[in-house]
Amino acid sequence: xxxxxxxxxxxxxxxxxxxxxxxxxxxxxxxxxxxxxxxxxxxxxxxxxxxxxxxxxxxxxxxxxxxxxxxxxxxxxxxxxxxxxxxxxxxxxxxxxxxxxxxxxxxxxxxxxxxxxxxxxxxxxxxxxxxxxxxxxxxxxxxxxxxxxxxxxxxxxxxxxxxxxxxxxxxxxxxxxxxxxxxxxxxxxxxxxxxxxxxxxxxxxxxxxxxxxxxxxxxxxxxxxxxxxxxxxxxxxxxxxxxxxxxxxxxxxxxxxxxxxxxxxxxxxxxxxxxxxxxxxxxxxxxxxxxx
Numbered sequence: 001x002x003x004x005x006x007x008x009x010x011x012x013x014x015x016x017x018x019x020x021x022x023x024x025x026x027x028x029x030x031x032x033x034x035x036x037x038x039x040x041x042x043x044x045x046x047x048x049x050x051x052x053x054x055x056x057x058x059x060x061x062x063x064x065x066x067x068x069x070x071x072x073x074x075x076x077x078x079x080x081x082x083x084x085x086x087x088x089x090x091x092x093x094x095x096x097x098x099x100x101x102x103x104x105x106x107x108x109x110x111x112x113x114x115x116x117x118x119x120x121x122x123x124x125x126x127x128x129x130x131x132x133x134x135x136x137x138x139x140x141x142x143x144x145x146x147x148x149x150x151x152x153x154x155x156x157x158x159x160x161x162x163x164x165x166x167x168x169x170x171x172x173x174x175x176x177x178x179x180x181x182x183x184x185x186x187x188x189x190x191x192x193x194x195x196x197x198x199x200x201x202x203x204x205x206x207x208x209x210x211x212x213x214x215x216x217x218x219x220x221x222x223x224x225x226x227x228x229x230x231x232x233x234x235x236x237x238x239x240x241x242x243x244x245x246x247x248x249x250x251x252x253x254x255x256x257x258x259x260x261x262x263x264x265x266x267x268x269x270x271x272x273x274x275x276x277x278x279x280x281x282x283x284x285x286x287x288x289x290x291x292x
Contacts, residue, residue: 010207028105066130170219190252
């Protein structure tokens, strides 16, 4: 196996936000899976609703994948249950049974799933976790120099561990220590493609030196404030601990419009117009439940 080394003026990480499957750390789940691996799956593994025909199914989570999967399997499954952290979410059909958050899995002679509120389910055939993904960029390394015994040594250190955030970014996009590295498509829970297009427009202008970013200190102050605000919401249980890069309605719209203005401030002639938030997009969003 051979490798090549090349140098570039700009690097874009566009590996997406849906790579490494995440399952919550629920007591008993690991043992449950080891004894009954055919019972537990993740939304990333979902292929065909026919696999759930005449099954009693528990879906954990009701974001986009949980909503869509529950709708697809409902006509075929014997029973569909959806477990959510809060009761203030819309299920796709009144024939779906709402379940509270899971407390524990037990895997003795009979399967048992315990929920908040002292309810128990013993007749589940399939469990589908629709519980998000972790970011993973195992190929990103930072080269560190150190002096030992009067000689300089270099060592490559992996920049990020797998997790729910990519620290050190400005506007969820530029690596603050070196803005020639950009992450496009990192945000979740919003208009993903339009957001990535808007990010790309800004990154292209920065790489072309037609748009100047703030100082490293100012960019760091932006991230510190964004994280402090988010951590406050996590402590107040207004958002979950996996949502720093999430842009739910209307934050994705605000972010796209912010990037549009930033891209329009670039210097130079004959630049392509950056993406914006259109009336058609707003109409579709306002009618999304009916359209679904």
